């Protein structure tokens with residue numbers, strides 16, 4: 001049985017990157033507990049539109065927790081208070097009748113607010129461009145299983161590859177550091193034999209780019225790991241540190 | 255040598271400097287605490303410990319200079335990180351919550367660090383850059399800790415130190431990349447234990463001296 005709840009929303013509204021923003025209060029009446037958080041905002045937006053007001057801008061795409069487009073800070077928690085959940089997969093049954101919910105965009109110098117809850121995460125694309133890939137020449141497809149990879153290694157790489165690039169780690173980090181994201185990418189590529197040839201170059205250029213883009217410095221607060229919808233572990237940050245140190249000490253290209 | 259500068263300038267390089275100097279201080283704290291335990295043996299044992307230590311002559315000076323260099327790096331890099339991290343989020347959240355990763359230690363690192371810096375300066379003025387003619391070190395220590403407010407300042411500073419170490423210890427291992435599912439829980443445990451030892455070990459000394467001399 002679906003039930004409905006009444007909430008008060010306080011949403012960050014900001015017309016443009018250079019404009020001054022503020023929290024606006026909206027009543028959210030008769031919200032079905034079966035809705036996702038984004039569907040709830042859809043309902044509010046329909047009502048705002050009917051009233052002739054500007055709807056709340058927010059990012060989303062798949063709405064099934066796999067694309068990494070959605071995200072906002074809900075009551076001080078990136079993607080809301082549920083563990084391992086993207087905002088689109090956060091359901092309203094986790095809220096109680098009468099709750100006040102504060103919704104803010106990701107906050108970081110490297111993620112500029114474009115409008116309301118939409119932030120510019122192209123800084124992540126820049127980091128990927130700096131080394132988040134492997135260069136493979138085209139040619140005949142290699143034989144399957146030609147390169148043996150132990151199951152544990154494949155699993156660890158796969159866990160790191162689960163990162164959807166949503167940016168919640170940066171949003172949740174008290175220092176607005178991007179180390180979990182970079183750690184996940186460096187791990188998922190660097191753990192596999194296909195990623196090794198470029199590993200030393202990759203880690204150095206990705207870290208350099210991350211620094212240039214104005215992300216903060218990791219102080220091992222571990223808030224990223226707790227907020228990450230894909231529960232990417234901070235052991236990936238340790239691996240990033242290790243790869244960086246190794247590259248600086250032993251790679252001729254540093 | 256350009257590569258060294260580049261490495262140390264990077265975010266991870268700065269972390270590494272904090273980790274290595276911090277771990278060195280953990281080592282120093284251990285030695286310092288063991289030495290200070292001689293206070294419980296009374297006046298003669300403590301004075302003889304101090305005498306033996308100072309009979310090492312130039313070795314002590316070298317040791318002090320190394321500590322000073324480590325401290326300068328730790329403080330300057332720490333302040334840089336504090337400033338850069340503050341700058342990395344120009345607009346703050348209206349609502350702040352901990353997601354579950356932070357601890358009192360991790361959340362207060364810069365502040366406990368600054369308390370420690372102030373304390374170390376005070377501590378050196380109390381017992382190091384002090385006129386030692388005609389008085390033994392035991393008398394100086396006993397004289398200082400006969401005053402209750404000195405005891406209070408020292409206890410507060412030691413608690414700040416213990417909180418600082420509770421995050422710093424495991425954090426240093428994480429930073430140098432020494433993370434392994436088999437050993438990380440142990441490292442975390444040892445970190446907490448070490449911070450308790452530091453807190454209780456150093457914190458009890460002024461209280462003990464106060465009780466013993468008054």
Ligand code: SF4
Pocket residue numbers: 162163164165166167168169170180181184227228229230231232
């Ligand atoms: S590490 Fe987690 S929080 Fe960060 S971008 Fe990837 S999925 Fe999002």
Ligand code: FES
Pocket residue numbers: 059060061062063064065066067068069070071086087088089
């Ligand atoms: S909309 Fe795709 S992950 Fe939420």
